[in-house]
Amino acid sequence: MRADAQRNVDSLLQAAKTAFATSGVDAPAKEIADLAGVGVGTLYRHFPQRSDLIKAVFQREVDACADAAPTLAAAHPPGVAVEQWLRRYTEFLATKRGLATALHSGDPAFDALPGYFMQRLGPALGSLLDAATASAEIRADISAKDLLYAVALLCQPVSDEGVTYNERMVALLIDGLRYGAGTSRPAS
Structure with missing residues (x-):
């Protein structure tokens, strides 16, 4: 892909992320294109179907979240790295509320995304959990899968509450991960 085309794709993905967070995944194509500083034709050239754009935004955000783990591990003690990563994951989930609806819509275009x-x-x-449990900073009786699902459930929208509420609930979960650290059984 040419450098200018890659810049357009990057701009479109960032614009779509912004538009999806504020207007949902059904945000008008013109809104996304305008935010990206490109024409609607450029949007459709790179993402012919709405599902193509949704998948690309989702995968890019998943990759960014996953890629943060080694950086956090290098910069922080293990328990803090887990906490910081879970906070980043919480932000990811909070800004993807419209994506969750699309992903669970039954559209076959999204079938591979949960995997x-x-x-x-x-x-x-x-x-991150392995390092934190080895250093006895986090309890050892929870798996990554359990924790991913637990945080996702805590990030479900609650009527009359905003994202701050979800962040507080995840903070309670993080505190609970420290309880009994070094004395828990390993996860099965």
Whole structure:
């Protein structure tokens, strides 16, 4: 892909992420194109179907979240790295509320995305958990899969509450991960 075309794709994905967070996945194509500083034709050239754009945004965000794990592991003690990664994951989930509806719509275009999600995020979180349990900073009786699902459930929209509420619930979960650290059984 030419450099200018790659810049257009990057701009479109960032614009779609922004538009999806504010207007949902049904945000008008013109809104996305305008935010990206390109024409609607450029949007459709790169993403002929709405599902193509949704999948690309989702995969890009999953990759960014997964890729943050080694950076956090290098910059922080293991328990803090887990906490920081879970907070990043919480932000990812909070900004993807419209995507969740699309992903669970039954559209076959999205069938592979749950597997992609677990394939990328499971090992990323798993490596952080392994280090944190080895250093006795986090309890050892929870798996990466359990934790990914628990945080996702805590990030479900609650009527009359915003994202701050979800963040507080995840903070409680993080505190609970520290309880009994070094004395728990390994996850099965």
